[in-house]
Amino acid sequence: MGLENYRRSVSDAKCAAILKAGRDNFLRDGYSRAAVAEIARDADVSTATLYKHFTSKEELFAAVVKDAYLVGEYEGIPENVSVEDLLVNVILRYLHSQYERQINALLRIVIAEVPSAPQLGRDMFENFVTTRYRDLASILDRLVARGLLKQQDTQYAVRLLGGIVKEYFVWPALFEANKTLPADTEAIVRQAVRDYVLLYGA
């Protein structure tokens, strides 16, 4: 079994190297301009090896995107904080993760490929929008249950919050490469949360 394990580990390492090189290249050049040969070269692998692991450029890109989903987030909700602080905290964690992992740049490319790879668009929407909204809605539901927020349509409430957050932090990042979170991020988030609490707070 030593041989098999050895092979698997080598293979996994190459696969990871390809994914990383692919990610870098796609982020830098976009999907169409990124060259499979260069990705292979950057990963210190022959193109043929790359094609052993991923049967096409498209599949490699899909794998790169899927790879971005994998990081788990915000398990517990801390007690003893105000509703406002809690929501600000949750949203800031979203945002930092989004920026650190360069999800915005990835979004750009996926959006560009929506007409030719619709499934990829749907998947990414599901994973980066719908799922997060589900998580946030469940938090709001619990706060409602605890009497800390009014009865409300949490589906809509989530989108209200999400809308203003995207407005400030995602939308501009789509139109400018290498955007970083602005200095007044927390202030803006806090303002948005405050409005929300004004409307829907207990």
Added chain:
Amino acid sequence: MGLENYRRSVSDAKCAAILKAGRDNFLRDGYSRAAVAEIARDADVSTATLYKHFTSKEELFAAVVKDAYLVGEYEGIPENVSVEDLLVNVILRYLHSQYERQINALLRIVIAEVPSAPQLGRDMFENFVTTRYRDLASILDRLVARGLLKQQDTQYAVRLLGGIVKEYFVWPALFEANKTLPADTEAIVRQAVRDYVLLYGA
């Protein structure tokens, strides 16, 4: 001058034909996949003529994008309507214009090209986001002046409204080709405006 005028008008007609063919091709195939030769063919022009008018594919695309800015919108603000109705009306006009002119599909392509054509991204952001927000803010300012809305930071108010509208009507359209405005568009817009008026109404 007759000959010169004739020549100019022919030239302008060709230019318009190229822009239209370019628009169609870019919208259908995206930037990279769209072929200059096909655009020229669709415009009934030789490739050389196309290159006389636009020095590169990139410039042609930029011109196509700029062309989309040109359509004027919502001149007058009707009097004698409630603040709510007025805002709903204005927003719906934005949305219909956005969908009818396929701005979402164009946005997709511009977004994709942001890393390689940053100026284009900035321009489009300026023209489709900032400008509109300025218009809307001036409307809000006037409403504040008339005492129909509270004193407020209209810059922020506009983005609150814009965020929720994009959340529902632009964001999903980026991730799905050929999306049309949903049937309950007006209801959603009205709900958003109602929330806004609750917070900032006089």
Added chain:
Amino acid sequence: MGLENYRRSVSDAKCAAILKAGRDNFLRDGYSRAAVAEIARDADVSTATLYKHFTSKEELFAAVVKDAYLVGEYEGIPENVSVEDLLVNVILRYLHSQYERQINALLRIVIAEVPSAPQLGRDMFENFVTTRYRDLASILDRLVARGLLKQQDTQYAVRLLGGIVKEYFVWPALFEANKTLPADTEAIVRQAVRDYVLLYGA
């Protein structure tokens, strides 16, 4: 019209050069091994130009094959010769044409591609077998009409003659590259014709 004519003549010349280079390469290397890039280079043309003229390697090959059909043959039948001499003469003309134009080598390649390009096989069979047999049958029919041959099934008679001729002169050429007509060709053909006349002569 000078420009147009000039362009056409240049274009035709290039087309001919490509066909010739294609023919040479296919004959030397077979279909699969022949490289489009090398054909283009031999024809002093870029690959893109080659693809303007022929939309694919397969189409180029088909054109090369079709080109081989184009040479017209044996219009008149001389009078005042014996039936035997006449037939020997006709058959020898077939054979020389077949060898000079390297039809055998072309046949080899077409045969190889029959599973993947069945239409090409059918076309070549039609043009190099069926058509010739029709010509020869019409000759035999006229000889029968003149009373120089017995009443007979000329369809079958033609295939009897064709079979023996292929047996000696085509079949071996399929299995050996650059085969030339053997020295005793005429003697063998004469023997075959003699047998035929023994069976079917008046």
Added chain:
Amino acid sequence: MGLENYRRSVSDAKCAAILKAGRDNFLRDGYSRAAVAEIARDADVSTATLYKHFTSKEELFAAVVKDAYLVGEYEGIPENVSVEDLLVNVILRYLHSQYERQINALLRIVIAEVPSAPQLGRDMFENFVTTRYRDLASILDRLVARGLLKQQDTQYAVRLLGGIVKEYFVWPALFEANKTLPADTEAIVRQAVRDYVLLYGA
């Protein structure tokens, strides 16, 4: 010796599996398009093992072809039948063997490879043409010796028969994949033999 025998038998089995898989692949895809990796997979062997048995794709193909020679044919000549029936019988056995064993498809591939593998062409010609003709000639010789046929050049006679048989049953099969023996095969063979007997019968 038990272990050695076991090993040899395993090795032989693998070799046979490779040959069979090779045959199937070459027949299906032709020489160039057939992929060594797929042959190995079909044979349940690693590519390295395949290369242990056959040092190159070309050699494997040669072995596949040689394998087709190995089936023995028509040992005894029945007595007490007419010359005509005897010859018809012999020829039909040739033909059925040729079609059942897909020799025509194999011929196609060998013919295609003649320029690059001339020896293979010569071998196949020797084994599928010359050898058979020798067998048939020896039968004719015996018939002449028994006084059932005239004195004759049996070399030539054999090719007369062979020519007409190929004309009807091999030649068309080269130009059409998956051809089967036509329904009137026996009638045609009988007609050919009858002509031959007319010419050369006692």
Added chain:
DNA sequence: CATGAATGAGTATTCATTCAT
């Protein structure tokens, strides 16, 4: 002895751009 991962050289085809006419 057997493996299968890895390779490098090669393939057909495309496209933005130029230039002789």
Added chain:
DNA sequence: AATGAATGAATACTCATTCAT
């Protein structure tokens, strides 16, 4: 001024063969 033929560089993908384990 307008053409459209021509190009050269690039691209995704394949495959016979080898070699470390």
